Amino acid sequence: MEGSKTISNADVTICVPAYNSAAFIDRTLRCAQGQTHSNIRILVSVDRSSDETVEICRTFAREDARIEVLVQNDRLGWCGNVNALIDRVDTEYFFVYFHDDLIMPQYCSHMLMALTHDTELASANCDLFDFGLKEGLRPGRSYHGSVAKRLLTLWGVEGRGTPLRSMVRTERIGKDYRLPKEDRNSFTPGQTLLMRLVAAGPAQRVPETLYLRWRRSGGLTGGWAALPIETVLEGLRRDLQDVFATVDELIESSPDKEVIKLAAILNALRTIAGRCRTENVLLPEPRDLHPAAPELVLPLALDRFGTEIAGTLARHLESVARHRVRP
Numbered sequence: 001m002e003g004s005k006t007i008s009n010a011d012v013t014i015c016v017p018a019y020n021s022a023a024f025i026d027r028t029l030r031c032a033q034g035q036t037h038s039n040i041r042i043l044v045s046v047d048r049s050s051d052e053t054v055e056i057c058r059t060f061a062r063e064d065a066r067i068e069v070l071v072q073n074d075r076l077g078w079c080g081n082v083n084a085l086i087d088r089v090d091t092e093y094f095f096v097y098f099h100d101d102l103i104m105p106q107y108c109s110h111m112l113m114a115l116t117h118d119t120e121l122a123s124a125n126c127d128l129f130d131f132g133l134k135e136g137l138r139p140g141r142s143y144h145g146s147v148a149k150r151l152l153t154l155w156g157v158e159g160r161g162t163p164l165r166s167m168v169r170t171e172r173i174g175k176d177y178r179l180p181k182e183d184r185n186s187f188t189p190g191q192t193l194l195m196r197l198v199a200a201g202p203a204q205r206v207p208e209t210l211y212l213r214w215r216r217s218g219g220l221t222g223g224w225a226a227l228p229i230e231t232v233l234e235g236l237r238r239d240l241q242d243v244f245a246t247v248d249e250l251i252e253s254s255p256d257k258e259v260i261k262l263a264a265i266l267n268a269l270r271t272i273a274g275r276c277r278t279e280n281v282l283l284p285e286p287r288d289l290h291p292a293a294p295e296l297v298l299p300l301a302l303d304r305f306g307t308e309i310a311g312t313l314a315r316h317l318e319s320v321a322r323h324r325v326r327p
């Protein structure tokens with residue numbers, strides 16, 4: 001690994017995990033350079049690549065002192081590459097900028113405006129537009145209320161927003177804010193990273209389309225759909241092990257723990273339900289995914305988390321029940 005540049009006046013680090021991105025990384029970096037908020041550090045980590053990604057990034061760095069290029073001599077995988085970037089953040093704010101996505105020029109300034117206006121916020125996210133193979137608008141989402149309610153919002157609402165593309169207040173996250181070690185042959189959703197983000201503090205939606213996600217063949221998003229179903233199931237099991245352990249760590253109330261775990265199990269079952277039906281595979285029982293999974297029964301007093309979460313979990317339960325019925 002190489003790279004050692006310090007930008008003294010930067011307050012935002014733009015973390016770009018790159019891999020074999022020579023065909024488009026110049027566009028990505030130009031969007032980062034073009035931010036109306038100029039006090040930025042653009043930190044690029046090039047995972048061991050077989051194309052000209054490193055050379056292109058170094059060319060940009062020679063022309064712009066705000067850009068620092070790290071070169072990973074060993075293949076880390078996407079999760080490890082993101083972690084390597086987070087480990088080097090030394091600014092007040094940062095965000096992960098996927099190597100094939102685009103950000104509008106005012107992304108940094110408008111995210112900062114939200115975060116500096118309310119110092120209780122741990123993060124801010126915006127609306128996202130998908131382009132390429134799939135097009136559509138995905139609104140952001142605010143996360144408020146207790147830690148338990150914020151965690152439930154990840155799985156207990158119809159749209160969780162765009163938390164993975166949030167700008168984060170660095171001091172609010174801890175050393176455990178990392179993606180899990182990646183198995184390159186498996187499905188690693190890494191829900192615990194998002195759990196720790198929303199547990200760190202409230203999040204605010206900025207209702208503007210400032211982030212554009214490129215839906216392309218071979219991209220990270222949706223790549224798990226091509227994996228064998230047993231591989232995906234094993235990935236869900238591993239992820240739920242981490243999710244349940246994180247719930248036990250972050251939440252004190254036993255009833256709150258149970259409903260959050262129920263929401264996580266329902267989310268996992270809904271994730272795999274379509275594949276199971278298409279491939280004529282039985283939908284797993286909850287305890288096939290985690291031995292401590294709760295029964296698929298809505299707990300009492302669920303309304304304490306609000307009607308949106310209570311209603312959505314009820315619909316998710318009905319949806320899973322329908323998938324268990326053979327046509």
